[in-house]
Amino acid sequence: MDLSCFKAYDLRGRVPDQLNPALAEKIGRAYVEITGARKVIVGYDIRLSSLDIAEALSSGLMAAGADVFDIGLCGTEQVYFATSHYKMDGGIMVTASHNPKDHNGMKMVGPESRPISSDNGLNDIRDRVLEPFGDAPEQGCYEPLEVMSAYIDHLLGYIDAASLTPMTIAVNAGNGGAGLVIDELEQHLPFEFVKVHHEPDGHFPNGVPNPILPENRAATADAVIAEGAAMGIAWDGDYDRCFFFDENGRFIEGYYIVGLLADQFLRKTGGGKVIHDPRLTWNTLDLVEAAGGEAIESKTGHAFIKQRMRDEDAVYGGEMSAHHYFRDFAYCDSGMIPWLLVAERLCQSGQTLSSLIDARIEAYPASGEINRTIDDPPKVIAAIEAKYSVGAKNVSHVDGVSIEFDDWRFNLRMSNTEPVVRLNVESRADIPLMEEKTEELLAEMQRLTEEG
Structure with a gap:
């Protein structure tokens, strides 16, 4: 059996040779045996193979005795949210994020949405898949679970809605899942959204959503300029990362967004700890100190950052790779909370995004990775x-x-x-x-x- 889809932090592989429904069913069984989970959230992204893989995974989870709570088509962060919010034993997201369209994968968490990586269970799940399985004496149940409304309420809790003023924002979901959330948020916000590549489509007619690649940025930048938007936002397929463009259509390095979000968050909390990665640091250190916070360096990678945030009870953590983590979001990363905070800052300050960022680039110019x-x-x-x-x-x-x-x-x-x-x-x-x-x-x- 080819188990090359098991990576350090998650599962990713080509469908069907590296990942397929038959393997997914075994992975579900192994997940329950290794973790002991009895209530598991399952969600899936817009890829064409995701529903079949999620259904097979759910069959395996139930055969091993776990109850499955199916939250349907969603982003990775909704699995994180639902697992912690509803106090489940674990959650599994079927996604390959920004990998090629014939790939798929899984991201797994345990209680409180703690990540399951190769050093705390993922390798054990991989090894267990190779052994024969028997059915549990009592099969698990299946239940659809609607989480969008609770999730939207949670997102809106990060901002002061009364301080928001009308502005135009260009949003590019890359035909991934982010558009579904924007449509829900739109009803609660005074913003006008210019929607680019908005419809979820696993055929990825405009290419795989990965805005970190320079060739994938033009559509968002062009929309910002054409519509006179205050900023542009683009997401990857499962929208756990978001990328920013200023009002001139310029792509902003993730490093400078970390400093901006740390500053915005510390203003709200009146201090606290901020976790950052060691790649580029001076701008973050400067802003965190000025806002009365404490900056703490952590090894790069979501499992390390999340653990360090828990250890330090940090309010926010940021990586220059466009992953942003929040204490009140079960210490998990979200691609929706960051842009809401930046939009709030633009409304409250009356400044343009370029003016907020230019001063920081000038103070600490960086090569980019x-x-x-x-x-x-x-x-x-x-x-x-x-x-x-x-x-x-x-x-x-x-x-x-x-x-x-x-x-x-x-x-x-x-x-x-x-x-x-x-x-x-x-x-x-x-x-x-x-x-x-x-x-x-x-x-x-x-x-x-x-x-x-």
């Missing part, structure tokens, strides 16, 4: 560290290596999920220095690779 495929990443990272740690102000190994000088810093790390190294460079108000050091590091990595 640069990926390079390298044969021997550990060797290259070690050599870079040996060279650059000489005379450095600080060297940290929270995730890969971060090396800091007075006026610039960088982080170099191996991807958790792909055979690449990722470089991020930033400076203090010095774009030429940031660009020079970025080129210098890339050239050094190239030289070391060719030598190796």
Whole structure:
């Protein structure tokens, strides 16, 4: 049996050879045996194979004795929400997010929507799939569960609706599921939505929704400019990440959104802890300190960030990859809460999004994440560290290596999920220095690779 769909954090694979209904049924059984769950939320995304896989998964869960609460077509965050809100034993989302359209996958959580990863049960579920199964003495029940209204109420609880004023927002669901939520929220908000690629369609007629790819950004940017929108928002397929465009149609690096959301959140809470990843940090540290909060660095990746948020009781956590986490959202990531907070900030401040962001880019210009495929990443990272740690102000190994000088810093790390190294460079108000050091590091990595 091909179990290559089991990854470090979730399941992802091509349908039908790496993931199919027969395997999904076994995964359901294994999930119950390993976790002991008795009440499980199941949801699925807009992919053409998702319903069949979700139905087979549910059959396996029930055969093993668990009750299935089917929340239907949704985004990953609705599974997180329903699992914690209704105090279920676990939840499984059938999705492959932004992977190619012939792929599918699953994201699994336990009680309180705690992530199930390779180090806390996912590998055990994978290994259990290989053994024979018998049916539970008592089969589980099936029940459809309507969560949209409770979820919408929860989302609206993050903002002061009375402070909102009319504005135009371009929204691009990428033919994923986000449009369904926008249609519901629209009834409660004074905004006019310009809807791009809005209808859910698993054929992905406009390409797979992944706004992190530059070629996928034009449709949102063009709509912002054509309609004179105050901002643009684009989501990936299961909308657990959202991406922002300012009123000029410019794509905004996720790094600067983390600082903006931390600031907005701390203004509401009057302080608290904020978790951030180590790739780019100075802008976040600056804003969190100014807003009376405490910034705490965590290893990159949702399982690490969520655990650290729980440990610290942090109000918000952000990664530059456009994942944003909220304490009141079971410490989980949401692609809907961030844009509501940014829209609220625009209404309350009367500022444009570009004016809020420009000052931060000027203060801390950054390279953005640069990926390079390298044969021997550990060797290259070690050599870079040996060279650059000489005379450095600080060297940290929270995730890969971060090396800091007075006026610039960088982080170099191996991807958790792909055979690449990722470089991020930033400076203090010095774009030429940031660009020079970025080129210098890339050239050094190239030289070391060719030598190796």
